[in-house]
Amino acid sequence: MPREAxxxxxxxxxxxxxxxENLRLDGREFDQYRPLELSFGDQxxxxxxxxxxxxxxxxxxxxxxxxxxxxxxxxVFTIATELSxxxxxxxxxxxPTETEVLLSRLLEKTVRRxxxxxxxxxxxxxxxxxxxxxxxxxxLAHDGNLIDASCAAVVAALRHFRKPDTSMDAGVxxxxxxAEREPVPLSWLHSPxxxxxxxFGEEGDIAVLDATWLEEQVRVGSCTxxxxxxxxxxxxxxxxxxxxxxxxxxxxxxxxxxxxKEFSDMLDAKLAEDAKRRDKGGFMAELRAENDR
Amino acid sequence: MTATAxxxxxxxxxxxADGSAKYSHAGYTVTASVNGPIEAQRxxxxxxxxxxxxxxxxxxxxxxxxxxxxxxxxxxxxxQIILVxxxxxxxxxxxxxxxxxxxxxxxxxxxxxxxxxFAVMPALMQTAVLALxxxxxxxxxxxxxxAVAIARVDGAKKITVDPSPRDIETAQSVHVLAFTSHxxxxxxxxxxxxxxxxxxxxxxxxxxxxxxxxxxxxxxxxMVLDDDDAGGTDMRQFxxxxxxxxxxxxLHWK
Numbered sequence: 001m002p003r004e005a006x007x008x009x010x011x012x013x014x015x016x017x018x019x020x021e022n023l024r025l026d027g028r029e030f031d032q033y034r035p036l037e038l039s040f041g042d043q044x045x046x047x048x049x050x051x052x053x054x055x056x057x058x059x060x061x062x063x064x065x066x067x068x069x070x071x072x073x074x075x076v077f078t079i080a081t082e083l084s085x086x087x088x089x090x091x092x093x094x095x096p097t098e099t100e101v102l103l104s105r106l107l108e109k110t111v112r113r114x115x116x117x118x119x120x121x122x123x124x125x126x127x128x129x130x131x132x133x134x135x136x137x138x139x140l141a142h143d144g145n146l147i148d149a150s151c152a153a154v155v156a157a158l159r160h161f162r163k164p165d166t167s168m169d170a171g172v173x174x175x176x177x178x179a180e181r182e183p184v185p186l187s188w189l190h191s192p193x194x195x196x197x198x199x200f201g202e203e204g205d206i207a208v209l210d211a212t213w214l215e216e217q218v219r220v221g222s223c224t225x226x227x228x229x230x231x232x233x234x235x236x237x238x239x240x241x242x243x244x245x246x247x248x249x250x251x252x253x254x255x256x257x258x259x260x261k262e263f264s265d266m267l268d269a270k271l272a273e274d275a276k277r278r279d280k281g282g283f284m285a286e287l288r289a290e291n292d293r
Numbered sequence: 294m295t296a297t298a299x300x301x302x303x304x305x306x307x308x309x310a311d312g313s314a315k316y317s318h319a320g321y322t323v324t325a326s327v328n329g330p331i332e333a334q335r336x337x338x339x340x341x342x343x344x345x346x347x348x349x350x351x352x353x354x355x356x357x358x359x360x361x362x363x364x365x366x367x368x369x370x371x372x373q374i375i376l377v378x379x380x381x382x383x384x385x386x387x388x389x390x391x392x393x394x395x396x397x398x399x400x401x402x403x404x405x406x407x408x409x410x411f412a413v414m415p416a417l418m419q420t421a422v423l424a425l426x427x428x429x430x431x432x433x434x435x436x437x438x439x440a441v442a443i444a445r446v447d448g449a450k451k452i453t454v455d456p457s458p459r460d461i462e463t464a465q466s467v468h469v470l471a472f473t474s475h476x477x478x479x480x481x482x483x484x485x486x487x488x489x490x491x492x493x494x495x496x497x498x499x500x501x502x503x504x505x506x507x508x509x510x511x512x513x514x515x516m517v518l519d520d521d522d523a524g525g526t527d528m529r530q531f532x533x534x535x536x537x538x539x540x541x542x543x544l545h546w547k
Contacts, residue, residue: 043396046393082350087309088309140324140326
């Protein structure tokens with residue numbers, strides 16, 4: 001596959017010098033995101049996130065499988081990120097690039113390891129049957145800041161998702177089809193979001209939020225902070241060789257918290273809007289099969 | 294989503310690909326990107342023509358043999374209509390991402406091993422053609438495709454155009470046919486039990502959808518409405534009007 005064309009020296013210097021003069025190519029503030037748009041599909045568990053020209057589609061699905069032998073009480077939860085040549089011709093099928101590995105590691109740490117989804121609730125029969133929840137992340141267009149867009153898409157897809165209802169009766173497990181019983185939502189504990197800072201300049205003293213693809217190619221380092229709206233940090237990943245001042249990083253996490261609160265509110269509003277759209281005739285409350293906690 | 298929904302398409306939806314299209318019809322939504330002609334890897338390089346690389350990606354789960362099978366069929370049909378001889382030693386890469394497919398509410402599906410339905414093929418074909426047009430890849434002809442299912446209901450034969458997953462489950466045979474804009478048969482794939490007579494009927498039905506002459510569509514509104522009731526959507530007219538509106542939008546400054 002052809003290699004991605006690197007920006008020329010002139011382009012790089014132009015971006016760098018503009019940043020020194022407190023300007024970004026698209027006229028944004030340093031701590032300003034591109035407009036984030038989120039839409040849900042007709043099916044449950046499909047979320048489409050557009051961040052400027054970056055577009056990510058996440059689809060959550062579930063099926064019944066056998067749990068892992070060493071974790072008989074836990075369900076299976078996987079996030080699959082495979083970058084297709086659709087995002088850029090330099091990505092190849094079945095050959096993960098560094099971008100892809102980093103993306104899947106970060107999503108893993110942010111969503112899976114932070115316990116956002118209660119995997120114990122996915123267990124049906126200890127050691128024999130459990131739900132396997134899988135999220136597929138499809139990057140349709142890559143224009144920088146894949147991590148934040150993908151994380152938002154994964155969280156939105158999982159919160160929107162409904163799995164088939166089940167019942168246990170005298171040792172017999174029944175999985176109801178959508179025609180029999182209204183599917184139930186996952187047991188969701190908190191919604192983490194990623195906020196990525198990019199650092200520019202020789203000392204890494206210029207910090208910029210939501211870098212575009214061109215800016216990502218010029219940056220000297222980046223720092224991804226994952227946290228939820230309560231300010232609980234799930235992980236911090238600082239990548240790139242250039243060291244960054246600790247006080248500057250603290251400042252970054254403060255701004256990140258404000259952004260995450262905005263994302264959380266937006267996601268809640270969108271989910272409520274979607275629920276209203278689906279609730280035709282107001283029968284949803286009666287159709288619901290799950291019990292309130 | 295109802296199976297009779299009219300097809301919808303948008304061109305140039307992805308900013309970085311050479312050409313792209315999003316197409317939805319009969320519950321299927323597919324996004325395609327086309328990059329090409331680009332440099333081919335040495336193992337794909339053909340000395341006298343362009344290599345057409347088709348990648349089909351299911352919405353959920355990993356692709357398996359069924360996807361590879363669809364890829365091979367699409368690749369050989371699309372190589373027929375793209376002017377591959379114009380671009381020796383290069384690559385035309387078509388990525389088809391299935392976003393949405395109609396679900397059968399009466400069965401719980403297995404997901405980790407994605408198995409794309411045979412009936413997704415017309416949507417894949419149509420999206421690929423739209424994306425190729427959007428990328429400006431030279432072609433001999435455009436193509437239109439449709440799926441037809443034959444079911445036996447109480448001993449009587451019933452032909453369904455654009456079958457839903459439930460139709461396919463009960464059908465005796467499912468056929469996918471594609472025609473070029475010169476009314477030539479480009480692709481004929483069938484699954485299930487059927488006779489030569491049945492296939493001929495399917496052929497005529499599919500031809501009526503894919504190759505309706507342009508004149509028939511223009512003969513007054515009532516006539517068009519009758520046609521729609523009789524033979525489903527007019528795919529060729531759809532392709533033409535999609536392209537026309539895209540070109541009109543692109544050239545509005547002129």
